[in-house]
Every structure is written in C-alpha cells, then in structure tokens.
Amino acid sequence: MRFRPCIDIHNGKVKQIVGSSLKDEGNMASENFVSGYDSAYYARLFKEKDLAGGHAIILNKRGTAEYEASYAECMKALSEYPGGLQVGGGITPDNAADFIDAGASHVIVTSYVFSDGKIKLENLEKISNAVTPEKLVLDLSCKNIDGRYMVMTDRWQKQTDSELDRELLVSLSDYCNEFLIHAVDSEGKSRGPEKGVLRILSEFNDRPVTYAGGIASYEDIAGIRDMCGGRVDVTIGSALDIYGGSLKLDRILECLR
Numbered sequence: 001m002r003f004r005p006c007i008d009i010h011n012g013k014v015k016q017i018v019g020s021s022l023k024d025e026g027n028m029a030s031e032n033f034v035s036g037y038d039s040a041y042y043a044r045l046f047k048e049k050d051l052a053g054g055h056a057i058i059l060n061k062r063g064t065a066e067y068e069a070s071y072a073e074c075m076k077a078l079s080e081y082p083g084g085l086q087v088g089g090g091i092t093p094d095n096a097a098d099f100i101d102a103g104a105s106h107v108i109v110t111s112y113v114f115s116d117g118k119i120k121l122e123n124l125e126k127i128s129n130a131v132t133p134e135k136l137v138l139d140l141s142c143k144n145i146d147g148r149y150m151v152m153t154d155r156w157q158k159q160t161d162s163e164l165d166r167e168l169l170v171s172l173s174d175y176c177n178e179f180l181i182h183a184v185d186s187e188g189k190s191r192g193p194e195k196g197v198l199r200i201l202s203e204f205n206d207r208p209v210t211y212a213g214g215i216a217s218y219e220d221i222a223g224i225r226d227m228c229g230g231r232v233d234v235t236i237g238s239a240l241d242i243y244g245g246s247l248k249l250d251r252i253l254e255c256l257r
Contacts, residue, residue: 001230003256004210005046005054006237007039007077007085012069014039016238017059032237033244039073043080045242049253051084054235055108055137055180055210058089059155078103086137088180093130100131107131108180110139111153114160128175138172140164141182142197149197156184166203178208186214190239193220195227202228210235218247218255 008015014035035042039056046054056077060067067090077085079102087099088108096107113124128136141156142149142164149164162168169179181201183194193214201209212235215221224234236252239245 002233004235007056009070010059039077040080043077047081055086062090108137136176143184183213190216
C-alpha cells in the first residue's frame with residue numbers, strides 16, 4: 001500500500017474542492033482549500049519525499065481560458081518533478097504525447113474513452129496505442145446511483161452506463177497500466193471512505209489501483225489497508241495538512257512504511 005500524492009488544479013490555482021460540486025458553467029466549485037503556493041511547490045515537496053506515482057489533475061474543461069491557466073500550472077509541476085507525476089484532464093490521442101514529453105509518467109483518461117455515456121472501444125484503443133498501455137491510467141471515478149456505482153465522466157458531471165465492478169476492471173486491464181478511482185459522493189467531504197467502492201476494489205488485483213475520496217483519519221487508512229489486503233493505494237486531499245487538513249503527511253508516510 002502506497003500513498004499517492006495529488007495536485008488538483010482549478011482556474012489556474014492549486015485547490016481542494018468538493019468533487020460533486022464541480023460545474024463547467026461558470027467554472028464553479030465549492031472550495032475546501034485554495035493554496036497560496038503554486039503547483040511547482042507541491043511537486044518539489046513530493047520529489048523531496050520520493051513520492052512518485054501521484055497525479056496532477058486539470059479540473060477545467062478543455063477549450064476554455066480557465067483550462068489554459070490550469071494547463072500552464074500543470075506544466076510547472078511536470079517540469080519540477082519529471083517522471084514523478086501522472087496527469088489527467090482533457091487528455092486525447094492528439095495531446096497525450098505532449099504531456100508525456102513534458103515529463104508526465106502516465107496520462108489519466110476517462111471522458112475520451114466513455115464518450116456519450118458509453119465505452120467507445122475504438123477510442124480506448126486509440127488512446128492506449130497513442131501512449132502504450134504502460135503509460136495509460138484509466139480513471140473510473142464513480143457515484144452511487146440507486147445502489148450501483150456508476151462511472152462518471154466530464155469532471156464527474158455525467159453518468160455513464162458502466163457500473164464499477166470486478167468485471168469492468170478486468171475487461172479494461174489489457175489497455176492500461178493502472179486504475180484511479182475517486183468516490184465522487186465522498187470526494188472532498190472528509191467523512192470517511194466509500195466502503196462499497198472499496199469492497200469492489202478488494203476483489204481485484206490484476207493492476208495497481210489508487211482510491212480517493214473521504215479519507216479523514218489515520219484509522220481510515222488502516223481500515224483500507226486491512227479491507228483490501230494492502231493492494232489498494234490511497235490519495236488524500238482535503239484532510240491532508242498541506243491542503244489545510246489535520247492529517248500529517250509525514251505521519252501518514254511513517255505509518256505506511
């Protein structure tokens with residue numbers, strides 16, 4: 001079990017938001033924390049602590065001025081920690097190589113693959129071939145809808161017809177190197193992890209998986225380790241001290257060692 005750091009970028013600023021509040025219209029989101037530091041500061045911190053495999057996520061819609069500001073901020077992080085960060089947000093076969101060339105270890109994709117609410121196999125093959133499966137992470141972030149965890153796209157605003165389960169994870173494994181799973185209902189709320197999602201992830205061990213959403217205590221981290229047999233990595237945002245929360249990064253790292 002590893003700690004995977006995150007750098008979430010919205011409107012050109014490093015932030016922690018309530019995931020379910022994110023709206024493209026007006027580029028609005030409920031903010032838990034807005035940093036006075038830029039993304040390079042956090043990338044440098046993670047590099048100094050040898051925390052590879054984290055991710056930088058652009059939370060604005062591609063094609064907007066706000067996306068361009070967040071893109072520039074993302075590039076600062078990649079320049080500071082080449083090879084140490086994965087990148088997500090508006091990734092397509094047309095621009096994926098640009099992020100890899102800029103220093104991203106992997107690109108993270110959801111919306112391009114789950115287009116119009118359905119898995120588009122042709123798109124999945126295109127993005128996988130563009131960067132090779134070894135450099136592709138599929139984000140299967142999900143929301144509980146009528147008792148089923150449905151994959152969400154477009155910055156968690158649109159529901160797909162795909163349910164997160166072991167079968168889906170297995171079927172996509174040949175196309176990617178890792179999975180990233182945000183529990184959208186819990187993201188940014190620091191009310192504990194989504195155990196239903198973790199039960200699904202505990203049944204899968206074919207690829208590395210990172211879980212995000214709701215982790216609020218050291219006990220939560222220990223619970224995830226025990227529930228998933230140490231196979232699922234974790235990322236923590238709003239609850240982390242470097243993002244205004246109470247959990248100490250160094251203590252988390254010591255516990256996981």
